[in-house]
Amino acid sequence: MRRKIVAGNWKMHKNLVESQALVTEIRGIVRDELLSNDAEIVICPTFLALPSSIKLLEGSNIAVGAQNMHQEAQGAFTGEISAPMIQSIGATHVIIGHSERRQYFGETSQTCALKTKAAINNQLTVLYCVGETLEQRESDAHWTVIEEQVRLGLQGISAEEMKNVVIAYEPVWAIGTGKTATSAQAQEVHAFIRTIIEKQYGDQIAQATRILYGGSVKPDNAKELFAQADIDGGLIGGAALKARDFFDIIQAAV
Ligand code: PEP
Numbered sequence: 001m002r003r004k005i006v007a008g009n010w011k012m013h014k015n016l017v018e019s020q021a022l023v024t025e026i027r028g029i030v031r032d033e034l035l036s037n038d039a040e041i042v043i044c045p046t047f048l049a050l051p052s053s054i055k056l057l058e059g060s061n062i063a064v065g066a067q068n069m070h071q072e073a074q075g076a077f078t079g080e081i082s083a084p085m086i087q088s089i090g091a092t093h094v095i096i097g098h099s100e101r102r103q104y105f106g107e108t109s110q111t112c113a114l115k116t117k118a119a120i121n122n123q124l125t126v127l128y129c130v131g132e133t134l135e136q137r138e139s140d141a142h143w144t145v146i147e148e149q150v151r152l153g154l155q156g157i158s159a160e161e162m163k164n165v166v167i168a169y170e171p172v173w174a175i176g177t178g179k180t181a182t183s184a185q186a187q188e189v190h191a192f193i194r195t196i197i198e199k200q201y202g203d204q205i206a207q208a209t210r211i212l213y214g215g216s217v218k219p220d221n222a223k224e225l226f227a228q229a230d231i232d233g234g235l236i237g238g239a240a241l242k243a244r245d246f247f248d249i250i251q252a253a254v
Contacts (some may be wrong), residue, residue, distance in 0.1 A: 002209075002210050002232045003038065003039065003040055004210075004226065004232050004233040004253040005041075005210055005233040005234075005253075006040075006042070006233050006236065006246075006250045007041075007212065007236065007240075008042070008237075009098070010043065010046065010049075010240060011100070015048075019045045019046070019049035020052055020056060022045075022241065023045070023049075023053045023056045023057060024056055026043065026246060026247065027060050027062060029243055029244065029247045030060065030061070030250070034250065034251070035254070039233065039253040042065050042093050043062060043240070044066060044093065045064070046067070047081055050089055051089050054091060063093055064091050064093070065092060065124075066081070066094045067094075067095045068081075068096070068101055069081055069086055069118070069119060069124075070082050070115070071111065071114035071115045071117075083115075083121065084122050086124060087123060092123075093124060093126075094115075094119050094124045094127070095127045095129065095235070096112050096115045096116055096119065096129070097115075097128055097130065097149070097153055098170075099175060100175075109149050110155070112128065112152070112153040113152060113154065116128060116157060116165065117161075120157070120165070124164070125164050125165075125166060126164060126165050128153050128166070128167050128168065129167075129235070130167065130168070130193070131149075131169055131170040131171045131172050131175075132146060132172065133172045137171065142189070143192065146169070146193065147192075147196055150193055150196045151196065159201045159202070162205050163208070165209065166209070166210045166232075167210070167211045167212070168235040169186065169189050170213075170214035171185075171189075171215050174215025175215050175216070176238060178216050180215055180218075180221050180225070183221075183228050186225060187228035187231060190213065190228065190230035190231050191230045193211055193230075194206050194207075194230055197209050211230055211231065211232055212231070212232060212234050212235045213233075214234055214235035214237070216237075216238070217235075217236050217239060218239050218249070219252070222248070222252035222253070223252040226252050234253070
């Protein structure tokens with residue numbers, strides 16, 4: 001039985017004061033209204049808001065993650081943040097390979113593999129994102145694209161290390177567009193990703209690996225998506241910025 005995860009990707013939204021207000025609101029609702037601890041909850045605010053979010057969430061069941069990191073531990077990489085730095089402030093997760101990083105910052109699956117390795121070496125759980133563009137889906141290239149992203153992004157990751165990897169399937173055409181993959185479309189790809197993991201790591205690890213869906217998940221579609229056999233929760237963008245919506249999505253996972 002895989003424990004579901006609901007992770008919020010705040011992207012480049014909310015200044016420090018706004019972040020603290022949102023964290024406090026989410027913490028309050030989760031504390032007062034969540035009846036079960038069945039799902040793992042993660043929020044990924046901007047780097048600036050990580051330390052205060054961690055402090056505000058002390059003693060709660062909400063974990064905090066970064067949205068990106070550099071693969072090197074330190075060095076002359078102006079503007080970058082490393083895995084040991086993220087780990088040192090008490091963050092536990094990191095998103096790697098988000099499609100916006102791939103699209104706007106030249107992130108490749110090869111760099112994702114290096115980042116994933118560095119994150120795991122620093123006890124971080126990786127939320128590794130894969131997903132096809134609309135053009136790739138329409139030309140039926142999505143199977144090849146996803147397979148390559150999964151294989152290359154996990155290069156050098158051992159079977160033992162896979163327990164620190166969560167895959168997020170996020171079709172690019174569904175991110176921030178209001179277009180959600182149907183639950184059947186998502187399930188089909190999730191099952192496919194599981195077979196890729198199975199070929200590489202065997203059935204036991206494939207069955208244990210969590211695969212999240214991301215792309216316009218909202219309170220009204222979350223339940224159906226999360227009910228699919230191979231969908232183990234969600235990576236949530238826009239709806240994670242509203243405490244009530246985020247909470248309702250968490251409720252759909254428990
Ligand atoms: C995301 O950015 O990971 C995402 C899924 O965004 P949204 O939920 O807004 O589509």
